[in-house]
Amino acid sequence: MEKYIDIIKNSYSGYWNYLKHELISINHWDNYFYGLIFISFAVWILEIAFPWRKQQAIFRKDFWLDTFYMFFNFFILNLIVLIALSNTAATFFNDMLQNLGLTLSNLRLFNASDLPKWLGLFILFIVNDFVQWNTHRLLHRLPLLWNFHKVHHSIKEMGFAAHLRYHWMEPVVYNSLRYIPLALMANYSSQDVAIVHFFNIIIGHLNHANLGWNYGIFKYIFNNPKMHIWHHAKQLPKHARYGVNFGLTLSIWDYLFKTAHVPYNGKDIELGFEGDESFPKDFISQELYPLNKK
Template sequence: MEKYIDIIKNSYSGYWNYLKQELLFQNHWDNYFYGLIVISLLVWGLEILLPWRKDQPIFRKDFWLDTFYMFFNFFLLNLIVLIALSNASTEFLNDFLSIFNLQLKDLQLFNANDLPKWLGLILFFLTNDFVQWNIHRLLHRIPFLWNFHKVHHSVKQMGFAAHLRYHWMEPVVYNSLRYIPLALIANYSAQDVAIIHFFNITIGHLNHANLNWDYGVLKYVFNNPKMHIWHHAKALPDHVKYGVNYGLTLSLWDYLFKTNYIPYNGRDIELGFQGDEIFPKDFINQELYPLNKKP
């Protein structure tokens, strides 16, 4: 137990030092803090110049709440929970496998690091996105998880910052479930992960942006604003009552597994979920809602 406590302490101090380096420009091209700001400003600029819903205010409903969520979830949440959880989980898994005289690397299906760099990154990207697509479906199908996911679906006017409005429990679920599939492929460097992460953040921002885009024929590959708005539709037919268009970065999985749904231009559809009129409107009560709500 003492070993795990030390891992958690070291995770906190290590991430805090890393965050200070981010803020003081001591990290370079893979600076997540300023990278997020640049991506957000660029996508927001596109919303202002090319709005799909022209009557939607630049500072839309809950703009500042979503902006707070964006920085809280992207940075402070990592400091508070995820880094320590990830490091402790890795050590626990290795300790468990040692009972059987195994190490995690012994379970790897193959080592993606032996592949050409570009192919290894594509493999990581596809595996990560497919695992997250399946986890996203669970968030909609399991009532306990859906109560946490309601925070994200409480958005009433879509905009780029809505991308990172989610309950802190969601990344705990995502990271816990996707760790093993990714670990079975290879260990990727921080620089490799940064490339994929920046790309995913950009697509995620665009998916939620007030933009009349579907990328033409690429809509069958990449998620897009005209597709993702239907994921946030308040009213859906019974045959898709658990949700549609689950893709995070890729729309490919939805088309392959028949969960795609774009019945018509959804520019002006009502967003949210049944009963959202009584859902909390502030950060603290949104975070507490799943803990006080029966499934």
């Protein structure tokens, strides 16, 4: 038990020092803090220059709430719970393997450093996105998880910052379900992870942005604003009561597994979910909503 307490303490102090370093150091390309600001500002400029919904205000409904969510979920949440929880869970998992006479290195499918760089990154990206696609489906299908996911679907006007409006429990679920698949792929560097992560952020921001892009033929591979807006539609098709278009970065999973749905130009469809009129409007109440929901 003392070992796990030390891990939690070290996680807090280590991430706090990392966060301070990110704030004062801008001389490395994989700086998550300034990288997020740069990507967000760039996509916002695109929204202003090429708005899909021209009547939508530049500072749309809940713009500042979503901006707060963006920085809270991307940085503060890690400090509060995610890093400590992840490190503790990883150690617990490794301890369980050792009790069985196994180690994680014995179970790994391959060593990323033995592969060409592009192939290693491609495998990391594909496996990560597929696990997240399946996890996203669970968030819609299981009532307990759906109550957490409602925070994201309470968005009434789409914009880049809406990408990171989600309840703090969501990354706990995502990270828990993708830990083992990703742990079986060894020796990815922090730069490798940063490349995949920044690419996912860019596509995620674009998916939620007030842009009418569908990337041409690549719409069948990458998620896009014209597809993702139907995922947020308040009125779901009768054949898909749990939702459609679950892709995060890639749309190909939805086309392969028959969950794609883009019936027509959805520029002006109503967003939300049934009963969202009574859903809380402020950050604290939204975070507490699942705990108060029977």
